[in-house]
Amino acid sequence: MRLHDEYVREFVALQNNLPDFGVYQHDMERFVHYMTLMISELGAWYHHGKTTWYKVPGQFPRPEYGRQLS
Amino acid sequence: MSPATVAATHYQRPIPSYPFADLLSPHAARLQADVDAWIDTDYAFLSAAARARYKRMSIAYVTARCISGTEDYSHLVPVNRFMFWATVFDDYYEFCTADELKYLMGRIVTIMNGGSLLSTENGIFRQAQLMTGELQALMPPGWIDGMIRDICLYIDGMIREIPYKVAKQIPPLEAFLSIRELSIGVYPFVYLMQTNHRFIFPEQISRHPVLCRLVQLTSRLSAWLNDFMSFPKEVGRESEVMNLVLVVQREYGLTLEAAYTEALRLHDAEVAEFMSLAASLPDFGGYQAAVVAYVRLLGAMVQGQLSWYLNDTVRYAPGGYAEPEYSGT
Numbered sequence: 001m002r003l004h005d006e007y008v009r010e011f012v013a014l015q016n017n018l019p020d021f022g023v024y025q026h027d028m029e030r031f032v033h034y035m036t037l038m039i040s041e042l043g044a045w046y047h048h049g050k051t052t053w054y055k056v057p058g059q060f061p062r063p064e065y066g067r068q069l070s
Numbered sequence: 071m072s073p074a075t076v077a078a079t080h081y082q083r084p085i086p087s088y089p090f091a092d093l094l095s096p097h098a099a100r101l102q103a104d105v106d107a108w109i110d111t112d113y114a115f116l117s118a119a120a121r122a123r124y125k126r127m128s129i130a131y132v133t134a135r136c137i138s139g140t141e142d143y144s145h146l147v148p149v150n151r152f153m154f155w156a157t158v159f160d161d162y163y164e165f166c167t168a169d170e171l172k173y174l175m176g177r178i179v180t181i182m183n184g185g186s187l188l189s190t191e192n193g194i195f196r197q198a199q200l201m202t203g204e205l206q207a208l209m210p211p212g213w214i215d216g217m218i219r220d221i222c223l224y225i226d227g228m229i230r231e232i233p234y235k236v237a238k239q240i241p242p243l244e245a246f247l248s249i250r251e252l253s254i255g256v257y258p259f260v261y262l263m264q265t266n267h268r269f270i271f272p273e274q275i276s277r278h279p280v281l282c283r284l285v286q287l288t289s290r291l292s293a294w295l296n297d298f299m300s301f302p303k304e305v306g307r308e309s310e311v312m313n314l315v316l317v318v319q320r321e322y323g324l325t326l327e328a329a330y331t332e333a334l335r336l337h338d339a340e341v342a343e344f345m346s347l348a349a350s351l352p353d354f355g356g357y358q359a360a361v362v363a364y365v366r367l368l369g370a371m372v373q374g375q376l377s378w379y380l381n382d383t384v385r386y387a388p389g390g391y392a393e394p395e396y397s398g399t
Contacts, residue, residue, distance in 0.1 A: 013244030
């Protein structure tokens with residue numbers, strides 16, 4: 001968790017210290033913002049989404065290639 | 071006394087060490103003779119004092135140590151030309167305004183794209199033009215665009231330092247790390263390793279995250295090494311705020327000695343990461359041997375700089391440093 005949180009801290013610091021991208025500045029800020037949404041929205045899917053994969057034991061799909069299935 | 075002992079006495083603090091190869095091109099002396107000739111011609115506009123200091127600096131030995139993977143002398147000439155060019159550019163324009171540097175960057179880009187020199191422009195611009203011509207002749211079509219891109223990254227790094235230098239304000243750590251990674255000017259230098267064509271890789275290799283990170287670490291380690299080795303010189307100079315030790319000190323509220331130790335720890339962690347990545351490279355198929363050689367040379371580039379500090383230069387000894395001379399128009 002500490003390793004993970006270090007990466008979050010670095011991400012935020014870089015986001016707050018973007019270089020001068022001239023005419024693309026606003027677009028770059030939005031691009032970086034949407035990157036954060038990729039992460040936070042994936043988190044929301046884990047916690048609040050309807051999938052049972054991570055909540056109910058045995059609910060995630062198993063690899064079937066090359067295995068004998070009953 | 072060995073160079074390392076002299077260094078320890080002079081620097082009075084631990085200095086970095088590396089598990090990297092320590093290499094030197096056999097063309098070193100010839101490359102230095104080239105630099106001496108350029109100092110007397112295109113760079114003759116500099117003061118006599120600056121020219122004398124640059125000759126004592128053995129700057130071609132940085133080229134010879136850091137780009138030893140390029141074995142052909144004729145391929146090393148433009149690399150060496152860039153190395154000295156960036157050193158002079160860095161010193162001469164150190165106190166430019168952001169607008170002035172943006173203008174200079176625009177001129178360099180124009181010249182490297184084939185534009186003509188202005189009659190008022192000094193030898194720095196002519197050397198950029200000469201270097202471009204040499205690289206265009208040696209490298210594949212379109213390759214020069216990457217060189218222009220990386221030189222812009224370097225000058226952009228210089229521009230982003232300006233607000234802190236003008237205000238004599240030590241930057242926050244994260245801003246400093248990303249600015250200094252660029253302003254150390256190693257990205258174009260690494261790009262020039264491709265003057266040995268064996269290291270021109272297809273994009274899926276050159277843009278692979280592992281290689282990108284190794285190149286980034288090479289830039290950062292070069293910057294931290296420079297900060298440690300120039301620390302005794304910079305501590306006395308008020309204007310120097312872009313130094314890892316000073317930045318760490320301010321960020322964490324440490325004593326100077328504790329900051330130095332923490333900065334060294336940060337540096338050593340990046341060396342460890344470099345070694346770990348180098349030891350677990352992905353499978354690059356037919357390019358594997360070339361990539362392994364390339365990564366070895368990235369490490370050698372950092373070691374080469376340390377060896378240059380210890381063996382070749384008086385730049386970081388008191389009195390060895392060339393002062394910025396550009397004062398506008």
